[in-house]
Amino acid sequence: MKRILVTGATGQIGSELTLVLRDKYGAHNVVAAGHKRKPNRNMAESGPFCTIEVTDYKSVEKVVKAYDIHTIYHLAAVLSSAAESKPQLAWHINMDGLMTILEIARKYDCSVFTPSSIGAFGPSTPPDNTPQDTIQRPNTMYGISKVSGELLCDYYYEKYGVDTRGLRYPGLISHETLPGGGTTDYAVEIFYGAIKNKKYQCFLKAGTRLDMMYMPDAIRAAMELMEADSGRLKHRNAFNVTAMSFSPEDICASIKEQIPDFKMIYQVDPLRQAIADSWPHKMDDRAARSEWGWKAEYDLSAMTKEMIVKLRQKLKM
Numbered sequence: 001m002k003r004i005l006v007t008g009a010t011g012q013i014g015s016e017l018t019l020v021l022r023d024k025y026g027a028h029n030v031v032a033a034g035h036k037r038k039p040n041r042n043m044a045e046s047g048p049f050c051t052i053e054v055t056d057y058k059s060v061e062k063v064v065k066a067y068d069i070h071t072i073y074h075l076a077a078v079l080s081s082a083a084e085s086k087p088q089l090a091w092h093i094n095m096d097g098l099m100t101i102l103e104i105a106r107k108y109d110c111s112v113f114t115p116s117s118i119g120a121f122g123p124s125t126p127p128d129n130t131p132q133d134t135i136q137r138p139n140t141m142y143g144i145s146k147v148s149g150e151l152l153c154d155y156y157y158e159k160y161g162v163d164t165r166g167l168r169y170p171g172l173i174s175h176e177t178l179p180g181g182g183t184t185d186y187a188v189e190i191f192y193g194a195i196k197n198k199k200y201q202c203f204l205k206a207g208t209r210l211d212m213m214y215m216p217d218a219i220r221a222a223m224e225l226m227e228a229d230s231g232r233l234k235h236r237n238a239f240n241v242t243a244m245s246f247s248p249e250d251i252c253a254s255i256k257e258q259i260p261d262f263k264m265i266y267q268v269d270p271l272r273q274a275i276a277d278s279w280p281h282k283m284d285d286r287a288a289r290s291e292w293g294w295k296a297e298y299d300l301s302a303m304t305k306e307m308i309v310k311l312r313q314k315l316k317m
């Protein structure tokens, strides 16, 4: 039986995707790979876990050979605001890491899923109903690495026939593992603030509208794309996908419906505000809908209600 490898398995997406993949394909068929962060008990005990260095060919090859891997969900990456603090490191992890994975996929005939992002667009991209195929001139290191990654994945498909597929994720909201170093992180932190202290200091200003998605939709999107009939895919790297589009005041109002005395104030961080200002407000995801049947299930209100219930259970509050 050939198996699946998840890199960045202890991160925001990986910590949930790994468990859903294990449920679907059998726990021992899904190998979780992390780097510095320790896996939580559930991940460590429910199936194989290993430590790898994604920029080191031999370290990844060892695992791919040992477990007879046929699909790689390559999630290990540095997010947008962290990448602005350490641009050279971000390029190394995001690009050299991806190149390592693609080279191994070429040699061992693996399919590869790579997340791209709204960050792959820039200030000259049309911000509303951002088309699938449009101007991509990002002005952040994160965005530059994401556009380059999209092109590199297409190149490996065209030149070597590696089955590469990807999504341009919006900001992702989840209750399991916190994101780190991202610009859309406010939309996760706000729930912790609301539940713990009934207040939150937002680092983006009012009116900063961005695409967002709840994690169950994000996980389903990745798995559905990887299972889609290859013959139907006109695009590969990477598909626009979205579920909702909101500004800080919109999510604040949605939380207030559940927690009426919640209060939000603004303390704008210029670095992250500038990044957010360069990103689309709302992507057009019709290509994903028509080529592999994408459809989001959670809107802002459904996500807010579930986030509050799940986080209250987790925080015992």
Ligand code: SER
Pocket (backbone or CB within 6 Å): 079, 080, 081, 116, 117, 118, 119, 142, 169, 170, 171, 172, 181, 182, 183, 184, 185
């Ligand atoms: N959520 C990511 C970030 O803010 C965008 O892909 O960096």
